[in-house]
Amino acid sequence: MAEAAIGLIEQHGPAAHREAALAVLREIPAGTGPMTLNSPGPVDLCVAAAVAAAMNTHPRYVPAPQALRLTLVRHLREVEGRAIGAPARERVIDVSDADALQFLAQLYDDSYARLIPRQPSQRGPWEWDILAVLKAHLLGTPAAATTPEQAQMLKSKLLTILQAAAATPLKPSGPPPRGPRTGQRAQPTRKKPKKKR
Incomplete structure (x- = not known):
């Protein structure tokens, strides 16, 4: 450490x-x-x-x-x-989300920047990380002064974050699947008796 x-x-x-x-x-x-x-x-x-x-x-x-x-x-x-x-x-100790998203659109294009939700509560860990990388860069270097080498370095960092996100298994959400619980014997369904005339 x-x-x-x-x-x-x-x-x-x-x-x-x-x-x-x-x-x-x-x-x-x-x-x-x-x-x-x-x-x-x-x-x-x-x-x-x-x-x-x-x-x-x-x-x-x-x-x-x-x-x-x-x-x-x-x-x-x-x-x-x-x-x-x-x-x-x-x-200068902070950069707004809007500035970071605008810089992301400058690095790639606007459609890529739209993938990150505007509401902070809707973002996942990798989306927070992407914004954090951009903000950390903007704290020291304005977007207009970013060199092509710096832009390439930022893109490689963002790619690493996306690759890590893709390799992270997502936890299943929603109710558990229905079916017999472990250790329980499944009961066969009974046939209804035919009605007599």
């Missing part, structure tokens, strides 16, 4: 605390032992958030890892904005 957290700090860690957080993570010994943080403060907060993100982006722990990762990135950006004293109106 420490190795995965190093990658997250390198990509998304606050610039003011990045090197100190990386130094803490590189000192953690390999293995499965518990991790102990020495002092409460911004560096340990960055380390704890990155390790939590690394743990929770593992598909064994959460079905929508990109959505969880986006939540942690937002918190890191909020903490960084407060640390440098940026006014609240200048802190």
Whole structure:
């Protein structure tokens, strides 16, 4: 988890605390032992958030890892904005669903973007993950400034999410099928006697 957290700090860690957080993570010994943080403060907060993100982006722990990762990135950006004293109106910590869907339509076409329900309550884990990948990108790079290389990288991430969704067996919904229960003997149907004249 420490190795995965190093990658997250390198990509998304606050610039003011990045090197100190990386130094803490590189000192953690390999293995499965518990991790102990020495002092409460911004560096340990960055380390704890990155390790939590690394743990929770593992598909064994959460079905929508990109959505969880986006939540942690937002918190890191909020903490960084407060640390440098940026006014609240200048802190960009969120991207709207509409902007993410518009960017998705820019990457592919409008018919593809329409596949994601507009109502959040109707979305599945993979749809949340697709939006989270797009939002995380838009937090750092405007849609108009996205390079073809970045667009290709985003498309490969989205393809990975779709492939994972296709490989995930869906739980059956609705009432269970009718029939004899396990362990019960099925009774034969009785024939009605013929009426006598």
